[in-house]
Amino acid sequence: MRAILLAAAIVSMAFPASAQDKGAGKSTYDKTCALCHATGLAGAPKFGNKADWAPRLKVGAAKLYASALKGTANGMPGKGGNLTLSDGDVKAAVDYLVASVGGAKSAATPVAAAAAKPSPAEAPKVASAAPVAVVAAPVALRAAAAAPGAAATGAADPNAFNRLLAAPGKRNAPPAEDGIHDPANPGTHALQPPLTALGGMPALAAGNRVNWVSSLEGGRITPRWDRDDAGAAAVVMDLNIVREVKGSMPDVVYPHKQHTEWLDCSNCHPQIFIPQKGANQISMASIMLGQKCGVCHGKVAFPVSECRLCHSKKKEGAGPAAAVAGARK
Amino acid sequence: MEKILIPGIRARLAGLVLALAAMAGLVLALPAPALAEYGDVVINNHSDAAGVRPVVFPHWFHRVRFRCKVCHSDLGFKFQAGGNDINMVKIIDGQFCGACHNGAVAWSVENCDLCHSGKANTPTQVHESTIQKLAGPAPAAPATAAKR
Numbered sequence: 001m002r003a004i005l006l007a008a009a010i011v012s013m014a015f016p017a018s019a020q021d022k023g024a025g026k027s028t029y030d031k032t033c034a035l036c037h038a039t040g041l042a043g044a045p046k047f048g049n050k051a052d053w054a055p056r057l058k059v060g061a062a063k064l065y066a067s068a069l070k071g072t073a074n075g076m077p078g079k080g081g082n083l084t085l086s087d088g089d090v091k092a093a094v095d096y097l098v099a100s101v102g103g104a105k106s107a108a109t110p111v112a113a114a115a116a117k118p119s120p121a122e123a124p125k126v127a128s129a130a131p132v133a134v135v136a137a138p139v140a141l142r143a144a145a146a147a148p149g150a151a152a153t154g155a156a157d158p159n160a161f162n163r164l165l166a167a168p169g170k171r172n173a174p175p176a177e178d179g180i181h182d183p184a185n186p187g188t189h190a191l192q193p194p195l196t197a198l199g200g201m202p203a204l205a206a207g208n209r210v211n212w213v214s215s216l217e218g219g220r221i222t223p224r225w226d227r228d229d230a231g232a233a234a235v236v237m238d239l240n241i242v243r244e245v246k247g248s249m250p251d252v253v254y255p256h257k258q259h260t261e262w263l264d265c266s267n268c269h270p271q272i273f274i275p276q277k278g279a280n281q282i283s284m285a286s287i288m289l290g291q292k293c294g295v296c297h298g299k300v301a302f303p304v305s306e307c308r309l310c311h312s313k314k315k316e317g318a319g320p321a322a323a324v325a326g327a328r329k
Numbered sequence: 330m331e332k333i334l335i336p337g338i339r340a341r342l343a344g345l346v347l348a349l350a351a352m353a354g355l356v357l358a359l360p361a362p363a364l365a366e367y368g369d370v371v372i373n374n375h376s377d378a379a380g381v382r383p384v385v386f387p388h389w390f391h392r393v394r395f396r397c398k399v400c401h402s403d404l405g406f407k408f409q410a411g412g413n414d415i416n417m418v419k420i421i422d423g424q425f426c427g428a429c430h431n432g433a434v435a436w437s438v439e440n441c442d443l444c445h446s447g448k449a450n451t452p453t454q455v456h457e458s459t460i461q462k463l464a465g466p467a468p469a470a471p472a473t474a475a476k477r
Contacts, residue, residue, distance in 0.1 A: 171364070173364035175385075178365035180448065181446050181448070182382055182447060185442050186442055187441070187442030187445075191446065194366050197389070206367075207368070208367045210389075223392060223393060223394055224399060225396050225398065227399050227428065227429060227434060228434065234396065234398075261396070262396045262398065263401070264401075264402035267401055267402050288459045288460070288463060290458070290460050294459065296397075298458055298460070299455045300392075303367070303457075303459060
């Protein structure tokens, strides 16, 4: 086996550089790249499609290689997700793709020439890497492709802090840039950008990045209690319910006051919560699936990431680290 | 020669596995990173079928102006995205959105594109909701996402 590989390596080294390159490029393409680039899956530029490739060819071969090796913000994972490919394999595959649209001479020429002379050390690797296919790739691929934060900054950084967390500059985006509104719709541009309304309100680390409860308490906003009557006052009930919870988390204090500032009794009782002590089974799992508190919290009201806003009462006899009494403000 | 072919076949099989796994990963992982507000509701019960853009309801905008109770108690909106059987006839008749969007409390229904402003094919969802995150991001408009 080794002798055959060695022989293959020697043979491949003996080949004219371009022919060898094309072979390796095609085999890498068939094995890894074709998955997306044959069909244009997920927006990948298609093999042989000049329109897809024209803008890419303009950036030059060096950047194309870098995109293929490190991944792109558009979702391409580094090395197409097949991390056992050598750099030479990947570059050869890029050359092969570029050649498919006749771009080898115009765009990739400077570096293609360099890549066409594989070092003797690289050539055997090219030959021997081919049979080794990778199945471990999806994880890396998922991580690299799924990082919106990284995508926004233009680099698919697999170690991006948290792919679910929008970077500070990307929060409260105006409608035309928020990914849900259609920028081609004239009305989209007439809508109020969130920051103009939320900008001066008390901050919270999650959700709309706004503390709605203190905004209301502090008079920063004056939402109507009645559709027509601007003077109608909320029917507020000031009653705290303490729920002892299992495990080490502080107990939950449920304040009727802050809820009745916004809601009517009938919004929660009796459908969501039976108004009787001990009658309601609540778990974080059900909340995260949109039940109980999760009917609002995790959709509109502050999300479950803000644990201590609810779990705010130190357990009897618990250590000093357990409670954050001031968390509610 | 045969010895070289066999690993080739293995590579192809493994490649197939990779392909399937990667496609599953891509389907889950590739939607556009939407940056819409927490609580923005996309309602696409009938819009796509009717050839208009889906509705985007901005919760934050309405929270500044009304307490939850006004819509969710007085007007009868259920706490569920897409769970309310809303149509333009009802709205013009003064139900649901039409209770305010009547030219008296808020601007009226001729401003179609202020509500019907979402990207086509965006599914009904509450943006950035815990469920959306747990289930994987909802695929944003495929046509436009593919161009990104």
